[in-house]
Amino acid sequence: MKFEPVKITDIAKALGLSSATVSRAFRDSHEISEKTKKKVMDYARSVNYRPNPVAQNLKDKRSRALGVVVAEIANSFYSQIIDGIESAAHAKGYHVIIAQSHELLEKEIDAVNYLASRSVDGILISLSGESEHIDHLTNLHDKGMPYVFFDRVTDQIDTFQITSDNFSGAKQATLHLLDQGFERVAFLGGTAHLSITRERLNGYLAAHGERNTGPDKNLIRFCPVGGLQYYEVETAMQQFMSAPTPPDALLACSDKLTTNIFRYCREQRIAIPQQLALIGFSNLDLTEYLEPPLSIIRQPAFEMGETAALMMIRLLEAPYPLNDFESKVLPPDCVLRRSSIRLV
Amino acid sequence: MKFEPVKITDIAKALGLSSATVSRAFRDSHEISEKTKKKVMDYARSVNYRPNPVAQNLKDKRSRALGVVVAEIANSFYSQIIDGIESAAHAKGYHVIIAQSHELLEKEIDAVNYLASRSVDGILISLSGESEHIDHLTNLHDKGMPYVFFDRVTDQIDTFQITSDNFSGAKQATLHLLDQGFERVAFLGGTAHLSITRERLNGYLAAHGERNTGPDKNLIRFCPVGGLQYYEVETAMQQFMSAPTPPDALLACSDKLTTNIFRYCREQRIAIPQQLALIGFSNLDLTEYLEPPLSIIRQPAFEMGETAALMMIRLLEAPYPLNDFESKVLPPDCVLRRSSIRLV
DNA sequence: GGCATCACCGGTAACGTTTGCGTAGATTTT
């Protein structure tokens, strides 16, 4: 009981036409009479004809598939992004193929090649924590593969970018901490070379600059694998807290870090915010009902995904090669709760 | 600067061979000498040749693409499932195309047709809340589209199924509540006809039966859209709590319901567990650090996704048509915390 | 009435890969 779909030649044969005519009738060509068009359309409907997309893809050398590379799918931020990408892409007649890097360069290379070999029309990517050098991307880009970067971007490839305002989000959060009188506000970020880490660090530094409170260098730490592994966070936090003068507040710079730091503090009975005030980037649900309610910087993930997909489609469907690439920056949302409030 | 991938004929021309020989060399055919094979492989590597999957797909009428339909991507349970599916599929050389039903029949029909028109080799699906009648699926199935059901399954189509033990999970949770002396244990489920709702309801009823405590019919309610819309949960909870004899404990039967019920209780200042004990199905992170710590029934989502993908691939790659379909049931994990503990 | 201009449609060659069949030459068999 194998599925034998009806093809264009079947219709042609049944109607005494040529396949070329049927094809043109379908695409509503002006070279076909209304009468013939109607005949074709009616018959096609009656036999439930669907053009074979694979054959079409082979013909016009495009797949209407968008590749997406993220660190991990099972992450509230990225799953919301993917939701946005899928929604926009679907509406435009594209579908979405997902690959994960798990923050590893090797897996990112694999993912990108994998998508390329699947002949996606373009790749939407948020760089992995290990992707300092991106030859694997530039190679493909030079060969004509279109990219759109979101979240973790790079300037090494000139193309569309969509981020949230990491600088401002981090600065706002840091100012919030400083202005309450916290004196040792620490920073825990992902890999140092990632755009989000740099921008958020700059925001953190700018806030200190504005308040004339130079931050102690020991208060700034990074997690090479972005806190994907719990032990990373564990180590960093131990170093922070066992220092002679430990921090009294902390800015966490990614979903995973925020989650794991929160977990660490609770496990180690580090009182938030009494012993350590906490605010972090997070798109997790229910953070307001954690104990203590967690202050977060939330990014417009769905909208970022939507925008990224639309940018890519614009790039793909541009009649002429684009070279004026837009960098869109969306405002994050700073939600202050008890975890970052100084208790008197 | 258009991407011009090297094709098999290029290699053939460069090496003075025919395209057939090159193709066979690649597939490691015994008809080709080792010497020629090596020559071909070496040259192919040097020019970074990748077979064009679209052409291959057209040739052997398969796409090595798996379609996935879930209610929503941005949901911890489903995103973990997708993680599992993607990981297993990737390892087996398949890729994954995702579509969302948003719990709507119309969107599910759209999604399925969309995937079919994308010529996926098979569809992994968790039914939408509105999918009581599934003609749209049986139609396609009759035409030869393979299915694997996960999470929300149906017996209307005879094929592989992978679920978690909903009956036992719900029963365990209900017993836990009953045995602590809660006397009015309520049940809030998604659409009544969904398999997960039925099975969980049966577990709930079985627990009552085992303790000889017939549950009040007013203590059982359903949310047609599975709590995807907050107002649904709001309405159901209002009805529960404004009754003459409101429940003193509640079993929530999906991620979304659990989350929204928790939110509702906190907003309405319904004390958990003093006024209403709560336990629910959830795969959310950090539930242990909510206030109060939330008792949950956690499903092995990643493993479910992995299994579903492997089942599908087994189905697709079976040398002869299968008709002995496996139904795998994985054990859920019941984690008891303060939200469901009776305070004396 | 001859010629250009249409409207409408068909034949055919692609797109890149795989595969059945054919066939040289080399090797083995009787």
Next chain:
DNA sequence: AAAATCTACGCAAACGTTACCGGTGATGCC
């Protein structure tokens, strides 16, 4: 030594669709 069997490869036809280049009548024009 002739016949049979292999080995190793090439030719060409598919897979389903679309684009290019035509061609056929019919109509319009001077």
